[in-house]
Structures are given as C-alpha cells and as structure tokens.
Amino acid sequence: MEKPCILATRLGSAGGIYQCFAPSIEKHFTIISTEEFELKEQELAGKIRAVFVWGHALNIDRNLLQSLPNLIVVVNGGVGVDHLDIPLINSFGVKVCNTPHIVDNATADLGMGLMLASARKILDGHMFSVDHSMDYLSETFMGNDVSGATLGIIGMGRIGYKVAKRAQGFEMKILYHNRNRRPEEQEQAVGATYCEKMEDLLKRSDFVILVVNLSPQTHKLIGSKELAMMKPTGTLINISRGLVVDQDALVDALQRKIIRAAALDVTYPEPLPRGHPLLSLPNVIVLPHLGTHTVETYRLMVERMVTIALAALSGDAPPDEVKV
Numbered sequence: 001m002e003k004p005c006i007l008a009t010r011l012g013s014a015g016g017i018y019q020c021f022a023p024s025i026e027k028h029f030t031i032i033s034t035e036e037f038e039l040k041e042q043e044l045a046g047k048i049r050a051v052f053v054w055g056h057a058l059n060i061d062r063n064l065l066q067s068l069p070n071l072i073v074v075v076n077g078g079v080g081v082d083h084l085d086i087p088l089i090n091s092f093g094v095k096v097c098n099t100p101h102i103v104d105n106a107t108a109d110l111g112m113g114l115m116l117a118s119a120r121k122i123l124d125g126h127m128f129s130v131d132h133s134m135d136y137l138s139e140t141f142m143g144n145d146v147s148g149a150t151l152g153i154i155g156m157g158r159i160g161y162k163v164a165k166r167a168q169g170f171e172m173k174i175l176y177h178n179r180n181r182r183p184e185e186q187e188q189a190v191g192a193t194y195c196e197k198m199e200d201l202l203k204r205s206d207f208v209i210l211v212v213n214l215s216p217q218t219h220k221l222i223g224s225k226e227l228a229m230m231k232p233t234g235t236l237i238n239i240s241r242g243l244v245v246d247q248d249a250l251v252d253a254l255q256r257k258i259i260r261a262a263a264l265d266v267t268y269p270e271p272l273p274r275g276h277p278l279l280s281l282p283n284v285i286v287l288p289h290l291g292t293h294t295v296e297t298y299r300l301m302v303e304r305m306v307t308i309a310l311a312a313l314s315g316d317a318p319p320d321e322v323k324v
C-alpha cells in the first residue's frame with residue numbers, strides 16, 4: 001500500500017544533517033521535501049497528509065494551506081509555536097501539535113552551558129588557544145563564579161524548572177518569577193524563592209535567564225528599563241525567543257556597561273546578519289538557536305512527531321495538540 005506523504009522542512013533535503021532521522025519517518029510515510037514540493041506541487045499536493053516543521057523554515061500561510069486539500073495535521077518539532085498561525089491553520093480543519101517534554105532537558109542544559117561559557121570565558125579561552133592573539137594573563141580570561149551566585153529564572157514552566165534543578169547542583173541561590181507561583185513543595189525541592197515582582201528578581205540576580213514563551217505579554221519583556229534594574233555585574237541569558245528582549249536596548253546596555261554580559265541562544269532575526277552590533281561586542285555569546293540540537297533529543301522528537309501524525313491520520317485525538 002502506498003504510504004501517506006508528509007511535507008518536511010530541513011529533514012527531506014538530500015544530505016541535510018537531519019537525514020539521519022529520516023528512516024524512522026520513512027517506516028510510515030513518504031517524505032516530500034519543501035524543495036521537491038516546489039518543483040512538483042500539482043502532482044504532490046493532494047497526497048500530503050501531514051507537515052513536519054522546525055521553526056521558521058516553512059511559512060504555513062493561507063496559500064500553502066489552500067494548496068494542501070488533504071492535510072490533517074501540522075506537527076512542530078519543539079515546544080514554541082509562536083511562528084505558527086494556529087487559528088488560521090485550524091480554520092482549514094487542520095490540527096497543530098508540538099513536542100513538549102522531549103526538549104526540556106536539552107534546552108535547560110544549553111542554558112546552563114551558556115551561563116558557564118559566559119561566566120568562565122570559555123569561548124575567549126578557546127580563541128586564545130587557537131590563535132594566541134591575546135595576552136594569556138589579560139583580564140579577558142578572568143571570569144566569575146557560577147557556584148554560589150544568584151540565578152533569576154524568568155518563566156518557571158517545565159524548562160525553567162529543569163534549569164532550577166541544574167542550578168541547585170551548582171549551589172546557586174535561585175529566584176524565580178512566573179505568572180503562577182509553583183506549589184511550596186516544588187519550590188523547596190529545587191530551593192527556589194518566588195519573586196512576585198520581576199523587578200526584585202532583576203535587582204538581586206547575578207545571572208538572569210529567560211525561559212518564557214513568546215506571547216503578546218512577553219514581547220520585549222526585557223527592555224531598557226528592565227536592563228537598568230539589573231546589577232552592573234549581571235549577565236542576561238536568553239533561551240526562550242529573541243523577541244522577548246528588546247535587542248536595541250540590549251546592545252545599548254552592553255555598550256554602556258549597564259550590564260556585564262549576555263549569552264543568547266535566540267535572537268531576531270535568526271541568524272543575526274553579519275555586522276550586527278551584538279556580534280562584535282565583547283562579553284556576548286550568540287548561538288544560532290541550538291536549544292534542542294542534540295542527536296538524542298532529535299531522535300526522540302522525530303519519533304514523537306511520527307506517533308502524533310499516525311494518531312491524527314487514524315482519526316484519533318493526536319497527543320500534544322496545541323489549542324488556542
């Protein structure tokens with residue numbers, strides 16, 4: 001029997017780094033890459049039952065949805081679905097699902113990695129080892145302690161909580177700010193103290209990590225006013241979405257030494273264009289949104305995406321449907 005088709009961004013492209021995950025999809029589906037779809041839209045459109053999407057790689061707009069009459073489900077690899085117009089997709093009778101839980105550890109690990117890399121000048125040290133262009137004893141390499149420092153977590157959902165667990169291992173003092181306070185036993189389990197006002201957290205933290213979803217409430221949540229509340233020795237770490245921070249305000253705060261450092265997995269746009277001021281500032285680390293990028297996490301994520309698509313196609317309620 002002919003397998004149903006899925007339209008997959010990134011995964012399908014020949015030789016793409018995600019090619020190694022294709023076999024678990026191909027057990028059940030034929031993968032149509034976006035490139036192939038563009039070339040043979042007339043022939044393929046009616047066969048596509050699911051779309052697998054990672055981030056902004058595919059714009060699922062009205063035109064695309066109109067061209068896929070038999071589409072049942074859009075499955076997002078990762079938790080954040082701010083790049084998807086869910087009401088529009090649903091208006092075509094198509095469900096949207098994501099893969100929460102699976103990405104939590106990898107994303108929390110990366111947050112810790114950014115904090116350590118920034119505080120301990122790990123990238124500067126590597127650059128020195130490569131080209132010896134700096135003085136080994138220069139203050140460039142003089143870092144700051146993570147152990148014992150105060151970490152402020154803004155957004156205490158699943159990933160924020162995982163960050164807290166890790167920070168506990170580093171004997172950090174942990175503050176958090178969240179729409180809803182966690183039950184006392186959960187706070188105690190990771191030694192986290194609730195700050196009802198974000199301002200308190202900003203003033204008291206050595207490291208502030210952003211772990212919120214992007215929403216109208218969190219859009220540019222951190223601007224010049226909030227940055228000015230941070231300690232001059234403070235570091236901002238962002239593993240949520242670029243747009244949670246006003247990037248111009250961040251550049252200004254770093255240039256004027258209002259805060260000491262920033263470590264960003266996410267920016268807008270992604271990647272930042274060459275020559276962007278954040279890329280040439282000292283004390284700034286910018287990654288190209290690597291939060292979930294581990295072989296193990298991608299393998300689990302792709303398997304989960306297959307499970308979701310199979311459920312949706314068989315008419316069952318798919319797991320992890322995102323409802324708005």
Ligand SMILES: O=C(O)C(=O)CO
Nearest residue numbers: 078079080103291292
């Ligand atoms: O899961 C997601 O949405 C992420 O962006 C993790 O970095």
